Amino acid sequence: MTRATLLELSGLTKAYPGVVANRDVSFAIRAGEIHALLGENGAGKSTLVKTIYGLVKPDTGTMTLNGAGYAPADPRAARAAGVGMVFQHFSLFDALSVAENITLGMENPPRMADLSARIREVSQAYGLPLDPARIVGDLSAGERQRVEIIRCLLQDPKLLIMDEPTSVLTPQEVDILFATLRLLASEGTAILYISHKLEEIRALCEHATILRLGQVVGTCDPRDTSARDMAEMMVGTTLHVPTRAAGTPGPVVLALNGVSVAAPHQFGTALRSISVGVRAGEVLGIGGVAGNGQDELLAALSGEVRTAPAMVQLDGTPIGHLSPNQRRALGLAAAPEDRNGHAAAPDMSLTENALLTGSAQPGLTASGFINWGRVQDLAGSIITAFDVRTPGPHSAARSLSGGNLQKFVIGREIVKKPKVLIINQPTWGVDASAAAAIRQAILDLATGGAAVIVISQDLDELMEVSDRFAALNAGRLSEPRPTAGLTIDQIGLMLGGAHDMEVVHDHA
């Protein structure tokens, strides 16, 4: 292939106090190429793409775009030069319509009617059906992502950067997205694609650059490199695959009997008559696209939201009316998805955060008085056991990287050796080796006789850890099925992936 080089990076270095995020990074992206950027958390991927998008100014090094010098002062300049980016976290206003949201990002917005027509036109052309008049709050995560993509496409980008685009999509939606990206590439748009999901990269990308500790450690053609090889290049060592001893599940420990909860707020999801039992020694995986009731289900189980007593039963005892601490005292532990501000208080120390769910643990408090020495020991043991990288238990939670804080909040629940553990997104934003460690700890807990529910949007993860799989869709839980033998297509259908899946790729 002799396509022209579109963007060339040479010798990019960016240092932050105490850490070099990018060290002498050089590589080139050709026009019409789908180029993967791989690396663990903290490898410097986001700093690099922020540099390209004009959010970060490199300390040294240069970039050229189409042969001319390229040093965007801000994202506006980057967009003007033809670089678009779709972030992992969307910046959309729930209460506004699709067209209104897109207008907000524009320099000289056209008339609303013209814009709506353009949105329809572009969304049809690229197989991303989207009604410009719909309110964003009512859209699924996949549809929201379309808004972000179309916002970029309206500016005719030469380079489109996508940061973890598939983490919120069903398998069917992923297929649609890939078709769109391939179509864009065939028209000459280069795509820089960031993902942790190596199989996806093998399916989509034709070139990969791998970063480790801020440096380029290798390139490969993902189409003929195995996922394991790529993972080991990222990590730099041999990867540990979680394993578990086979065992027979015991009696039902946690039983949900028609759990129904009204939506907590306007854009929340109501839980509709969820019934399932989890046995001792079993891991139940609950999949589903974000916003289908995951947060609400966790809240109903953790005790943040109360239900009728009999709706939730632990060892046959009704606990639906009990408070979080009463449930903890009975051996139920939970870890919510959002570690910053929900599972942990960002401004408090790790010691204080260890106490956050520890009040019911014996020895930490006596008639309300806190034994800070013991709490600090507990925090220290979590840090050691789960390899949390931090100066010590006195550090503020917000000073930890996302992956490290995740290890801490999951570890905090696992070290309690609970009878029942419910985790939402156990490895969200955690790098491959840490994710493997967390999954191993979950499996070990189950092997020890605990009943575990893992709620996740990462289907590979659910396939790896769970014995049975159920899908959460619009607040309803499907009948759980044994994981062994389930195909991705079957899972896609269980996820209710059929909704708004009309594929418009007839010309692709």
Added chain:
Amino acid sequence: MITLERRPQPSRFWTYAAPPVAVIITMIAGGLLFAALGKNPVEAIRTIFWDPLFGQFASFSRPQLLVKAAPLILIAIGLSFGFRAGIWNIGAEGQYIIGAICGAAVALAVYPDGVRWVVFPLMVLAGMAGGMVWAMIPALLRVRFNTNEILVSLMLVYVAEKILAAMALGLLRSPDGMGFPGSRNLKQIGYAANPELVAGTGMHWGVVAALVAVIFATVIFARHQFGFNVRLAGASPRAAKFAGVNPTALILICMGVSGGLAGAAGLFEVAGPSGQITIDFNVGYGFTAIIVAFLGRLNPIGILLAGLLMALTYIGGEVAQLTLQLPAAAIQLFQGMLLFFLLMVDVLTNFKLKFGNRRTA
């Protein structure tokens, strides 16, 4: 160009350095203000901060320090519970008034035959209960109807002032007062008085209560689950809910504590330094205590120091009004500056100042 960069950890240095630095900046800015008013700034600052303690007439003003600091500290300690939890009771002034009225009412109800060891504790309890009830109005409205406790508690200050006037003119008016508004002077009623405990120090039961409150709050915040829950709710409400903190109970308890302490402060004032229920009994302690609470970083020991400092500016301000003819408004402005500069310097606890261009175009 100056930009602010968020620190990964709150700065330990600035946590402690912010209040003294704010005091120094206030002195400088205040000096400029006084200079603009045509006064010698050095003399004005000395009159406010030095003379009340060590000047010519210090023996008169020094006891006043504890007398003025005690209600400020007592109220601010109560407020710090709510403020740390993100519950904004702005109406301590009203709770202070109602506390004073209730406490005084107990004393006057048994006039003239009270037994001190029965009546005085009852007065204290009645004062606390009065303040607590007044604080429960915004608390219950918040819990039940999700009203804004800032507005409701503030509005209730003006209601309390009307009740105070009605009491001074009506129910509690002294029968021997020859028609003048105002109650009997509690200082002159043996069983009800809150006297100076050690002559020449200004020490009265309210000062003792304030010190006990400081110690109590220190222990609660540092060692007790309840103090932890309060801090957690303020730092991260969702995490607090996940941890099992009941937000409703927290609101009721924090409002109750702040109301109760404000009511107690009112009782100690009406039975001691002030002596009687009058139309203009309240002098703004409940509002100044908000400044004291923040100046003291919502930390009990900090509040103790801030209360003393604020009392000093009150006394020094009065001295400066007398000797330098500084207008009263200038003193209030000076106190306001203190809070303003504290909040300004406070930014440095969580943010770093960076000079120069962040990005070069």
